[in-house]
Amino acid sequence: MxxxxxxxxxxxxxxxxxxxxxxxxxxxxxxxxxxxxxxxxxxxxxxxxxxxxxxxxxxxxxxxxxxxxxxxxxxxxxxxxxxxxxxxxxxxxxxxxxxxxxxxxxxxxxxxxxxxxxxxxxxxxxxxxxxxxxxxxxxxxxxxxxxxxxxxxxxxxxxxxxxxxxxxxxxxxxxxxxxxxxxxxxxxxxxxxxxxxxxxxxxxxxxxxxxxxxxxxxxxxxxxxxxxxxxxxVHPLRVELQPGVSIAYAREPQPGVDVTLWARIDEHNRGLTLPDTFLGWLGERGLAGLRAWDAQGRDRLPELLCERQGRLYPRSPMRLFMATTNVEIARSDCLFYLVPL
Incomplete structure (x- = not known):
């Protein structure tokens, strides 16, 4: 050897x-x-x-x-x-x-x-x-x-x-x-x-x-x-923060934070996530603080997620996985992966 x-x-x-x-x-x-x-x-x-x-x-x-x-x-x-x-x-x-x-x-x-x-x-x-x-x-x-x-x-x-x-x-x-x-x-x-x-x-x-x-x-x-x-x-997408966007995990929107995701968003790593599933709150930047890359480098966020009265929701049924509640991982890697159904 x-x-x-x-x-x-x-x-x-x-x-x-x-x-x-x-x-x-x-x-x-x-x-x-x-x-x-x-x-x-x-x-x-x-x-x-x-x-x-x-x-x-x-x-x-x-x-x-x-x-x-x-x-x-x-x-x-x-x-x-x-x-x-x-x-x-x-x-x-x-x-x-x-x-x-x-x-x-x-x-x-x-x-x-x-x-x-x-x-x-x-x-x-x-x-x-x-x-x-x-x-x-x-x-x-x-x-x-x-x-x-x-x-x-x-x-x-x-x-x-x-x-x-x-x-x-x-x-x-x-x-x-x-x-x-x-x-x-x-x-x-x-x-x-x-x-x-x-x-x-x-x-x-x-x-x-x-x-x-x-x-x-x-x-x-x-x-x-x-x-x-x-x-x-097959073909998962990565949901990430745009550069310079701030994030928190909480049970209510955090003042001055661009994206506040629900404190237990990792509960959605199981089962099906439907369009009425609340994912978090969006600050003044709205959806512009996020992006959803596919493997070809296209941002497909507008067809996957939407904002309703300052809150973040899926547009259609999807599977979420690797959703984290760790701020450092959210900043350095991604918020979660998803596969639309």
Whole structure:
């Protein structure tokens, strides 16, 4: 095997009862390798690309205590250790001042986050896995779902093992799951993101745990059966703030704030959002403070959302997901995604 860029722990004992102490002992991005009954094949799970999304590493720590013996070599990456350990622990998406690691998997690989992303890419090509599953937490509370970059029966079969919904996105943001589209050496490898639910939701850790257990137990990925009732949504749009627009989350409109979203807007991450669903209040800028991009860079806000007496509503039925109540994520990333129906 060629040399790896990142450190490797092979079949490690878990010496720390506390997951924070365990991550501190890792100290940096680390591959954790479990020998399999058949080490000629390899499967990869990545976690903690965002330091404030700990369910994957919490589930991994708990699962390793059981000393599992997978069917194939199973390789787990605990990625953004530095961000996770920035005080307060598990609250920083990225190292302060650094780029979002999960936006750095396309050239140029600038800065420390870019260098780490490039190291992950090079190591993945060495591992040559059968599949890669990237574990995340949603930025607000909500059900688990999977995300893929294309309609692919292999990805749909994988997604159906863990979630009831698959989002097929045509946004290209530089995320890890896009690597088969940009790295010829990984073009054969199905890569899927599993959003396990909110970081504080106990069930999110259970979803993450199911990924480790099932990927370890399956004899052959080609034997997986499609889930006929998997809900597949395509072509999501990103609703964002316009530059310089202020935002708050509250139960009443905030004076001097351009957009005040309902304090529990993340409740709409479940089910159908109808045209009479109140989403928040708009200040003097009105709808001009928002935009709704599709993957072709078109702002489709006017056909999707509307203002009625200073309040924000959908124009038609839609599915919302990844709606956050975190002001920093709203400013730096997006307010929510939606798929019109």
């Amino acid at each position: 060629a040399a790896l860029c990142l450190p490797v722990l092979r079949d490690p004992p878990v010496d720390h009862a506390d997951v924070g102490a365990w991550v501190e002992a890792l100290g940096e991005a680390t591959w954790i390798v479990l020998s399999g009954a058949d080490d000629r094949r390899c499967r990869v799970i990545t976690t903690l690309l965002h330091g404030n999304e700990p369910s994957g590493v919490l589930a991994l720590h708990r699962w390793l205590v059981e000393r599992p013996r997978p069917r194939t070599r199973l390789v787990m990456l605990v990625a953004n250790v530095e961000a996770a350990l920035t005080p307060p622990h598990f609250t920083h998406r990225s190292v302060p001042g650094e780029r979002d690691l999960n936006r750095c998997f396309r050239p140029p690989h600038a800065g420390a986050s870019g260098a780490l992303a490039r190291a992950v890419v090079e190591d993945l090509q060495v591992w040559d896995p059968e599949c890669v599953i990237d574990l995340h937490n949603t930025s607000g509370n909500g059900p688990s779902f999977a995300v893929a970059t294309q309609r692919d029966p292999r990805l749909e079969r994988l997604a159906g093992q863990f979630c009831e919904r698959l989002i097929v996105t045509d946004f290209r943001l530089g995320s890890l799951m896009e690597l088969p589209l940009v790295e010829p050496g990984l073009a054969h490898c199905p890569m899927l993101t599993v959003e396990c639910g909110g970081a504080l939701q106990p069930e999110a850790r259970e979803v993450a745990g199911s990924v480790y257990r099932r990927l370890a137990e399956w004899p052959d990925l080609t034997d997986l059966v499609a889930t006929p009732d998997l809900d597949i949504l």
